[in-house]
Amino acid sequence: MTSKNLNWKNRKTVYKPRPFLLQPACKEALWGGQKLKEHFGKQADLDNVAESWECSTHPEGPSTVATGEHKGMLLTEVLQKHPEYLGTHPRSKGELPILVKFIDARQKLSVQVHPDDEYAKLYERGQLGKTEMWYVLEADKDAELIYGFYSDMDSVAVRQSVKDGTIERYLQKVKVRQDDVFYIPAGTVHGIGAGNLIAEVQESSNLTYRLYDYDRTDKQGQKRELHIEKALAVANLKGQQPRASRCVCCAIHQAARQNFYAAVNIFRLNGCF
Numbered sequence: 001m002t003s004k005n006l007n008w009k010n011r012k013t014v015y016k017p018r019p020f021l022l023q024p025a026c027k028e029a030l031w032g033g034q035k036l037k038e039h040f041g042k043q044a045d046l047d048n049v050a051e052s053w054e055c056s057t058h059p060e061g062p063s064t065v066a067t068g069e070h071k072g073m074l075l076t077e078v079l080q081k082h083p084e085y086l087g088t089h090p091r092s093k094g095e096l097p098i099l100v101k102f103i104d105a106r107q108k109l110s111v112q113v114h115p116d117d118e119y120a121k122l123y124e125r126g127q128l129g130k131t132e133m134w135y136v137l138e139a140d141k142d143a144e145l146i147y148g149f150y151s152d153m154d155s156v157a158v159r160q161s162v163k164d165g166t167i168e169r170y171l172q173k174v175k176v177r178q179d180d181v182f183y184i185p186a187g188t189v190h191g192i193g194a195g196n197l198i199a200e201v202q203e204s205s206n207l208t209y210r211l212y213d214y215d216r217t218d219k220q221g222q223k224r225e226l227h228i229e230k231a232l233a234v235a236n237l238k239g240q241q242p243r244a245s246r247c248v249c250c251a252i253h254q255a256a257r258q259n260f261y262a263a264v265n266i267f268r269l270n271g272c273f
């Protein structure tokens with residue numbers, strides 16, 4: 001071998017990034033439970049863990065790197081330092097376009113709706129809207145969720161039903177089983193019922209417009225804010241027929257038809273496309 005072959009200084013070092021684990025950002029809510037603490041080991045100095053944002057670069061709850069050379073750094077910081085980790089996804093601009101979380105609903109969540117990208121860009125300072133997909137990890141015997149309205153509604157009727165507390169009679173409730181998968185496009189009025197433990201893949205957004213909250217109060221005795229006018233501005237008020245899939249691949253294909261880029265482009269499953 002020549003001296004040139006032996007001179008390691010002349011060789012270029014090829015850096016290969018290694019996988020690392022993430023520490024989630026945990027969130028408390030009046031409807032949250034203890035399953036994520038007790039069964040999944042989520043450590044947080046909170047009365048409950050309603051949500052754990054497992055993979056997130058959202059400013060309201062970024063994940064923290066828990067292992068490897070980047071340990072202790074926010075995932076956002078790592079991706080800013082190493083933008084090549086994001087690959088070539090067309091909508092990745094220094095941060096993840098998705099957010100992956102667990103949701104533990106000890107009580108039912110509010111009746112709510114999320115805006116689409118176009119509305120959020122115009123009226124929410126350029127943020128992303130929120131389309132999402134749920135995978136049911138656990139479900140109590142009588143667990144259910146809300147998915148749209150039984151029949152066509154109009155804004156006058158919805159506004160009045162919220163005011164007089166009768167909106168539930170118009171909402172479509174769906175029985176839930178373990179391993180069900182639901183695709184929730186932006187604009188769908190929805191609500192997770194009590195007794196559900198869900199894994200959610202969503203756009204990286206925290207925009208939620210509450211339409212109805214069952215007149216509940218928080219620990220301070222205050223009712224949570226409703227966003228009725230914004231909700232009505234973005235909600236699909238047509239009657240819908242939700243369909244739960246038992247196959248993640250089927251749900252991803254359904255999302256693909258609606259251009260839900262987050263699930264389709266990042267969570268491809270071998271052999272499904």
